[in-house]
Structures are given as structure tokens and as C-alpha cells.
Amino acid sequence: MSDERSLYKLLKITFDEKGSDLHLKVGKAPAIRVDGNIHHLEGFRFNKHDFQKIIEVMLTPEQEELFLQNRELDFAYSLEGVCRFRVNLYMDLNGAGAVFRVIPYRVMNFDEIGMPAAARKLIEQPNGLILITGPTGAGKTSTMASYLNYVNQNANRHVVTIEDPIEYQFEDQKSFFNQRQVGVDCLGFYEGLLTVLRQDPDIVVVGEMREPETIALTLNAAETGKLVLATLHTSSAVSTAERIVNVFPESRHHQILLQLSMVLRGVISQTLVPRIDGGRVAAFEVLINTSAVRSLIADGKIHMLPSYLETGTEYGMTTMEMSLAQLVKDRVIKKEDALAVAPNPVALKKILLEPPM
DSSP: OOHHHHHHHHHHHHHHTTOSEEEEETTSOOEEEETTEEEEOTTOOOOHHHHHHHHHHHOOHHHHHHHHHHSEEEEEEEETTTEEEEEEEEEETTEEEEEEEEEESSOOOHHHHTOOHHHHHGGGOSSEEEEEEOSTTSSHHHHHHHHHHHHHHHOOOEEEEEESSOOSOOOOSSSEEEEEEBTTTBSOHHHHHHHHGGGOOSEEEESOOOSHHHHHHHHHHHHTTOEEEEEEOOSSHHHHHHHHHHTSOGGGHHHHHHHHHHHEEEEEEEEEEEOTTSSEEEEEEEEEOOHHHHHHHHTTOGGGHHHHHHHOGGGTOBOHHHHHHHHHHTTSSOHHHHHHHOSOHHHHHHHHHSOOO
């Protein structure tokens, strides 16, 4: 079997088995991640020569040159008629390795994701900043795609995305999309954001806020009357606010807190938990920037946000523990799996012990 055919077969197995990732490395059996667990696939082995052939199949000459220079590369790869993959190609002790993250062609809707009502309404805001956060593999990309799909089906908007790489591709429906890939269509997130306001956007999507300069430009874009959606690798609403502020020197903290308090519309933090009946389900923490929350952020009292999350149910707010507890009570997930991912297991146990209203 040719190397190209072997790669196709492995990617197809990953998709058919409902895997989230395929791991390849020189001299080792491939592995796929299904429902969070790694499973080895015996019967396949790639030596250095085989892997070089796979690289040649996937990459353009320009991408090959970049990989040789940087020793790693992020890009998207399509399996025609099946799905797309976000790929990280890298070097390690054994030689080359690659991780393929499955990106289905079909975008899940709000109901399929299980997104809370208050989080759904955020996309109807005319301006400001919506943050989607969570650890790697928490489903942030799917949540972002569901928002953009909703806009595409229901609103006449110009959407500009800056991604690394482009994952879900959108065909224009009611909205008009321009999707820009870092390293191909713009040099970086910062460089893409520098000129995005000249492109007459209604909605700007920042694939990931990393450096202080990118975060500052994202906040500035949200101040100009645009609706900005961005992702961060943080585990809660509180850690999200702290992360944004702490990437800047202390002399700028007051300015950033004030700016964040004015532009923020909401924070959606999420994680994936194994379902009792197989597969995984998302649990959500939702922070809505009410006037009280805005005052806390502006005054730098971020440590007080958890208590407002707990008491803000009338605004649609929910803590991660509340979301996990509901999934346990609905017999969607096991109690032990909920406790394993809960930021505050003690709080979760307390909620589970409370009698129903």
C-alpha cells in the first residue's frame, strides 16, 4: 500500500471511529484519540522515508521549506468528501511526527452543542467582545463555528476571520465571509488585526489571542463598534480576565481593566466530559457582563467574580459546577467524571446534595 493510501486509510479510520485526533510518528504505531482516550492502531508503521513521502503528499514546496526552517508547522488538510483536519507537523527524538485534529464539514448547531440560552444570545449583540475559552480539545472551535453558522444563516453581516490555520470553511449565505490564514494571507494575528478595520467588517474573529499586542488590538477593535469573537486557552471566566490583564505590565493594568470592562459582553468557558452512552458532551460556564460585573472588572476585583456567577442565574449565568451538576442529575454523565474535571469539586458535591427546587 502506498504511503498516500496508508495516510488516507488512517485518516478515514479516525473519522469513522469518531476519533478527535490521529497521532503519527516515525517508527511507532499510529494512535487515535476517541472520547478522550488514546488507542494504538497496530499494522501500520512509518519509517523516516515513508514519513518524508507523506510530508511531500500533504505540503506545498513553500510549506516544506517552512517546516525545514522552523522544525514544526500548522496547516489544514482536506480528505475529500470526508472532513478537514487541522495538522501540527513537528520534529522529535525519533524524527518527524504529526497530529491531525478532526474538523467535520458539517457545523453543529446550538442545540447539538448544548449551548446555554444566555450564551446563544451573545451573538446577537451589535458590538463588543465575546470570549470562548477552555483547555485544548475542549470544543472551542466547534462553539465558534456554531456562532458563525448562526450569523451566516440569520444576519446580513461582513465577517472577517483571522485563523491559524483555517478550520471550518464557510460558504456565503446571508453573510459575506473573508477568512484569512496566518502565514498565508497575513503574517500573524497582530498584522491581520492592524488592517482589519479597513476591510469594513461587522464581525471580527481572532483565532487566538496570544501576545499582548494582539490582545490590545482585539480590545481596540471591540471599542470601535465591531463585534469581536476570540478564543483563549484558559479554564474559567476568572482566569480569563486575569490572563488578559497579566500579560501587560502592571503600569497598564488599570487601563486594560477599564477597557475590558467596557467592551466585554460575555465569557463562555467550556470542557468536554465523557457521556454515559458514549461520546462526549460539553459543560459550560457562562459569565455575562452585567453592570455589577462591569464594576468589579473596572475596579480590579476579579477575585469576586465567582460569587456573582453563582448568584447571576437570572441573567443566564452559570458556574462550571452548576453545569456539571445538571448533566449528572440528567444522567448524561457520571458523577466521578464530573468531579474529575470540576474546578471546585467541593462546590460540585454540595450542589449534588441539594434537594431539587
